[in-house]
Amino acid sequence: MNDNLAKMREAAKRALESGDVGYVIGWGATKFPDKTSPLFMRKPEDAERLVWNEYAIPGIAKYLLDDLYPDKPIGVFVRGCDSRAINRMMKDNRIKRENLRLLGIPCDGKDDERCTICRNRNPLVYDELLWDEAPTPEPKDRYFRANAVEAMSADGRYAYWSEVFDQCIRCYACRNICPACNCKECYVDMTATGFQGKQHSRSDNLIFGVTRAFHVGDRCIECGECERVCPMGLPIMGQTQKILKDINELVGDYESGVDAESENYLGVFDLDDKDEFM
Ligand code: SF4
Ligand code: SF4
Structure with a gap:
């Protein structure tokens, strides 16, 4: 021992x-x-x-x-x-x-x-x-999944994510294990509302994938648990890595969960926010 x-x-x-x-x-x-x-x-x-x-x-x-x-x-x-x-x-x-x-x-x-x-x-x-702190080695590419997808054309990205989510069996293990996916009731379980169909189709699977990614969004702590538990081995960290990468490029160094006080960027708004897209 x-x-x-x-x-x-x-x-x-x-x-x-x-x-x-x-x-x-x-x-x-x-x-x-x-x-x-x-x-x-x-x-x-x-x-x-x-x-x-x-x-x-x-x-x-x-x-x-x-x-x-x-x-x-x-x-x-x-x-x-x-x-x-x-x-x-x-x-x-x-x-x-x-x-x-x-x-x-x-x-x-x-x-x-x-x-x-x-x-x-x-x-x-x-x-x-319980024992002394140790230095964290220099991390490898933080956005290793997102970078590979970003390099594709728009059509290529659609084909890539379609192929990924065609394999998703919507077991929701990725949601269940995720510390940032912590709503009391998840929209996918609100069957009466019809937000999310139960059938296995590309459109419903893609909707689940993109909704999960944006619901977690900037709150993702980059633990990789969603990928570890996925029974289909799907590379879904690429989605949240892309959101975190954009935030880090737009507003500076950001990590979720390093303390229990900091605001998360997608959870706040300000009247002075840039709104050129409106
Ligand atoms: S764990 Fe994998 S197969 Fe299950 S819902 Fe999530 S992405 Fe789909
Ligand atoms: S990597 Fe992000 S999305 Fe995946 S389980 Fe961890 S916190 Fe959730």
Whole structure:
């Protein structure tokens, strides 16, 4: 067992023994050696099942939405990406800081292409830090999906996204895992309104794709969870990367979820906004 895993198990055990938290969320083993899954530890001895290796990839913060009024604070291990997800959901008024006990764990980078664009390996919000912060390596191309699509012609982009969304089975896993996709009720489930048809057609699939992208929009924390869980392996980060790229080019350096206060650009307006398109 590595030193950091020992520290995590000790921290989870201590928190559960003290009774300060109702439970602690981390990562556990699965029957596949290269996969982990979220682990909910409720008794001190459950801490022995905690895993921390290169496959501890899943984002775990979204599960906080399943318990909005806990009797006791919920313990959560937070890497940089988990802390951005928590800031995002606090800024969106979906979770409350007083309900959380955040166990900060600087991340060493996981076995996932999406970790190559990480800009925050160290947690940005936490109650205690279990080991020293480490520098985040220079990220690779932040907009790696969007750049490839941008280089295409308009017809090429339409053909590209049509081909992508022709494969979408509308399972909504991408929506369910996304910390920025956190509405109490999603428009795709409002069947009576008819906003979104259930049939598998190119037009309905494209509408879902573009609506998901703009609903998440500038609130995307670039965690890559939507792509990780997509059973069809669709490169849908390209959509939110394009929105973030445009914002960064138009208004300067911007990242979602780095704190719980900053406004998100697409969520505010000002009477002095440029409106030459009107
Ligand atoms: S996870 Fe993939 S297949 Fe499922 S709705 Fe999202 S894009 Fe479509
Ligand atoms: S990368 Fe995907 S899952 Fe993560 S916040 Fe952005 S849209 Fe949501």
